[in-house]
Amino acid sequence: MDASTSCPPASGSELLQAQRAFFRSGATRPVAFRRDALVRLRAALVGAEAEVLAALQADLGRPPAEAYASEVGFVLGEIDFALRHLARWARPRKERTPPLLFPATSWIHPEPYGCTLIVGPWNYPVQLLLVPLLGAIAAGNCAVLKPSELAPRTAEVLARVVATAFPPGHVAVVQGGVDAVQELLAQRFDSIFFTGGARVGRIVMQAAARFLTPVTLELGGKSPCIVDASADLDVAARRIAWGKFMNAGQTCVAPDFVLVHASVRAQLVERLAATVRAFYGDAPRGSPDFGRIVNTAHFDRLAALLGRGRAAVGGDSDRAERYIAPTVLDGVEWTDPVMQDEIFGPILPVLEFATLDAAIARVQAMERPLALYVFAGERAVQDRVLRELPSGGACVNDTVAQLLNPRLPFGGVGDSGLGGYHGRHSFETFSHMRSVVRRGTWFDLAAKYPPYRMPLAVL
Ligand code: NAD
Numbered sequence: 001m002d003a004s005t006s007c008p009p010a011s012g013s014e015l016l017q018a019q020r021a022f023f024r025s026g027a028t029r030p031v032a033f034r035r036d037a038l039v040r041l042r043a044a045l046v047g048a049e050a051e052v053l054a055a056l057q058a059d060l061g062r063p064p065a066e067a068y069a070s071e072v073g074f075v076l077g078e079i080d081f082a083l084r085h086l087a088r089w090a091r092p093r094k095e096r097t098p099p100l101l102f103p104a105t106s107w108i109h110p111e112p113y114g115c116t117l118i119v120g121p122w123n124y125p126v127q128l129l130l131v132p133l134l135g136a137i138a139a140g141n142c143a144v145l146k147p148s149e150l151a152p153r154t155a156e157v158l159a160r161v162v163a164t165a166f167p168p169g170h171v172a173v174v175q176g177g178v179d180a181v182q183e184l185l186a187q188r189f190d191s192i193f194f195t196g197g198a199r200v201g202r203i204v205m206q207a208a209a210r211f212l213t214p215v216t217l218e219l220g221g222k223s224p225c226i227v228d229a230s231a232d233l234d235v236a237a238r239r240i241a242w243g244k245f246m247n248a249g250q251t252c253v254a255p256d257f258v259l260v261h262a263s264v265r266a267q268l269v270e271r272l273a274a275t276v277r278a279f280y281g282d283a284p285r286g287s288p289d290f291g292r293i294v295n296t297a298h299f300d301r302l303a304a305l306l307g308r309g310r311a312a313v314g315g316d317s318d319r320a321e322r323y324i325a326p327t328v329l330d331g332v333e334w335t336d337p338v339m340q341d342e343i344f345g346p347i348l349p350v351l352e353f354a355t356l357d358a359a360i361a362r363v364q365a366m367e368r369p370l371a372l373y374v375f376a377g378e379r380a381v382q383d384r385v386l387r388e389l390p391s392g393g394a395c396v397n398d399t400v401a402q403l404l405n406p407r408l409p410f411g412g413v414g415d416s417g418l419g420g421y422h423g424r425h426s427f428e429t430f431s432h433m434r435s436v437v438r439r440g441t442w443f444d445l446a447a448k449y450p451p452y453r454m455p456l457a458v459l
Pocket of ligand 1: 146
């Protein structure tokens with residue numbers, strides 16, 4: 001089938017049929033085809049860069065420099081990394097063969113699953129749709145993408161970028177909200193990659209169970225940031241504020257709350273407040289470097305969280321602009337609403353601990369988070385926190401940095417997700433590692449067959 005001849009089919013099922021026929025034609029198998037697909041995606045994204053940045057500004061008030069680094073630039077970096085390494089990733093890997101199988105050779109062959117469904121969220125709408133996509137096509141799959149309806153201008157630009165780079169029989173975008181996802185989930189895809197909240201993650205996994213479709217779930221949660229008394233507080237304040245307030249706190253790996261040793265709480269709060277002023281000025285609303293909340297429903301949810309605690313900086317909001325000031329909340333209790341669910345906005349509660357034992361016990365009682373941050377000068381404290389607190393990823397003396405190394409898998413554990421991607425891990429997430437043994441026929445060990453004369457283990 002020539003994928004380039006088909007118009008976008010009307011329904012998810014027609015689209016899937018067309019993609020399945022294209023996949024079965026074998027066209028996506030050669031590494032040269034996959035490399036070419038990555039190059040075309042790169043060119044289409046570079047060509048639409050200005051449009052993408054304008055759409056991110058319209059949907060999320062995203063400052064262009066931040067939007068470039070975290071969206072367009074990030075995707076281009078992952079494409080370039082994949083282009084450099086794809087030939088090696090895709091190569092069958094020879095393995096040693098036990099004597100029992102002599103004469104034989106054994107290898108692991110990474111095989112594409114076939115047709116994949118990728119469902120994205122709104123907060124980094126470009127990166128979180130296109131980085132999974134590049135893994136899917138690098139591994140030789142076809143893909144249907146469903147961008148979030150909550151970042152509609154970006155979704156439109158993404159649909160154009162994808163249509164420029166690919167025929168719909170290879171990669172296509174389906175627009176829409178819950179109904180569109182439900183319709184797609186009713187189809188039999190060969191793998192599903194979902195990024196979003198745990199509630200919808202469960203819906204996706206249930207739908208996938210019907211066909212036993214493998215799923216990758218990239219979810220969120222409350223990522224703790226523990227600050228020990230031995231930490232460098234100036235550096236900690238800068239790195240925490242940077243990770244928290246970029247994209248107005250709407251980052252899945254943002255430090256959700258700070259848990260600081262009581263002896264340095266006041267100093268840290270003061271430095272965090274000073275850092276916010278240094279980053280965004282005395283009136284962050286006018287700062288070109290501070291974003292907006294995605295919609296009024298999320299604005300209302302966040303504004304309601306400002307009622308408790310004492311704002312060391314920020315605390316104000318403006319519904320008409322969907323603006324929530326970058327806020328550091330001191331004097332927060334564990335029972336306050338802000339500590340019940342993932343905040344996903346520019347509000348940073350600070351709680352204190354008396355002993356590391358108590359801090360660890362608190363965090364152990366929570367769901368396993370997507371990210372765990374610890375700021376400490378003492379290596380023993382760093383190691384103990386890493387050892388005793390499981391999480392999707394972790395970072396010592398910084399935030400967000402764990403996902404900036406393409407050699408590290410990015411993903412959650414437990415409630416924060418299932419599976420991982422980035423770099424080689426994206427390729428592997430969209431591949432089935434097929435075991436193959438090729439046996440020779442010139443020798444056939446008779447003792448292997450009944451009637452048995454000795455235990456096979458002896459052989
Ligand atoms: P969401 O779960 O509401 O939506 C994600 C996608 O699911 C959207 O495309 C939406 O159309 C679809 N969807 C929504 N409701 C659905 C339903 N009932 N049935 C089927 N599909 C449905 O998530 P969101 O609000 O877009 O994103 C915020 C969440 O995503 C946060 O929890 C955040 O931590 C998480 N997140 C995780 C990562 C990560 O990489 N792990 C990255 C970004 C965001």
